[in-house]
Amino acid sequence: MHFRLSLFFFLVFFALVSCQPESKEVVQHYGTGQISRRHNEINGKKEGAMTEYYPDGKVKGVRQFENDIQVGKTVYYYPSGPVKEVQYYDQGKMNGGDTVFYENGRPKFLRSFDHGKLNGYIRKWAEDGSLIYEARYAQDQLVQVKGQDIDPDSFPHLTDTLIHE
Numbered sequence: 195m196h197f198r199l200s201l202f203f204f205l206v207f208f209a210l211v212s213c214q215p216e217s218k219e220v221v222q223h224y225g226t227g228q229i230s231r232r233h234n235e236i237n238g239k240k241e242g243a244m245t246e247y248y249p250d251g252k253v254k255g256v257r258q259f260e261n262d263i264q265v266g267k268t269v270y271y272y273p274s275g276p277v278k279e280v281q282y283y284d285q286g287k288m289n290g291g292d293t294v295f296y297e298n299g300r301p302k303f304l305r306s307f308d309h310g311k312l313n314g315y316i317r318k319w320a321e322d323g324s325l326i327y328e329a330r331y332a333q334d335q336l337v338q339v340k341g342q343d344i345d346p347d348s349f350p351h352l353t354d355t356l357i358h359e
Contacts, residue, residue: 217241224249233259248273258283272297284309296321308333 215236222231228251233244239262246254252273258266263286270279276297282290287310294303300323306314312331320326330338337343 282307305331 216238217234217236220231220233220235221229224230226249228249229247230249231244231246233240234242240259241261242259244257244259246256248254250273252275253271254273255268255270257264257268264283265285266283268279268281268283269277272278274297276299277295278297279292279294281288281292284290288307289309290307292305292307293301296302298321300321301317301319302321303316303318305312305316308314311334313333315328315330317325318327328340329336
């Protein structure tokens with residue numbers, strides 16, 4: 195009887211332990227050995243904060259993951275330290291604001307997303323703060339430039355050009 199009871203408790207303990215999620219820290223390195231990226235995985239899926247580093251060890255960016263899908267606030271930094279870009283994700287798609295900053299902290303570019311689709315105003319500023327460009331999107335369609343309604347097929351890839359200038 196004692197043997198059966200011990201065997202029963204052993205099997206219950208083994209079942210509980212084997213059901214625990216496998217968690218591990220993943221660390222990637224540059225060729226120099228310096229850490230380039232660090233994150234946690236549970237059962238092979240990214241979970242929590244993923245931090246990326248410049249070769250000198252300074253933080254390059256921090257992203258959030260749940261069950262291998264990017265969520266929440268993402269922040270990228272210039273090598274000198276100031277915030278370069280802030281983005282928001284929901285279920286792996288950009289959702290909310292995406293703001294790019296000049297190194298002096300002034301906004302450079304702003305756009306808004308609704309579950310991965312451009313939706314709302316996009317604006318681009320010069321480093322002195324003067325507005326260079328303004329347009330409005332409705333569900334990924336360009337509908338207005340500088341307050342004037344336009345044909346959405348006229349400028350389908352304008353946003354990509356503006357943000358990478």
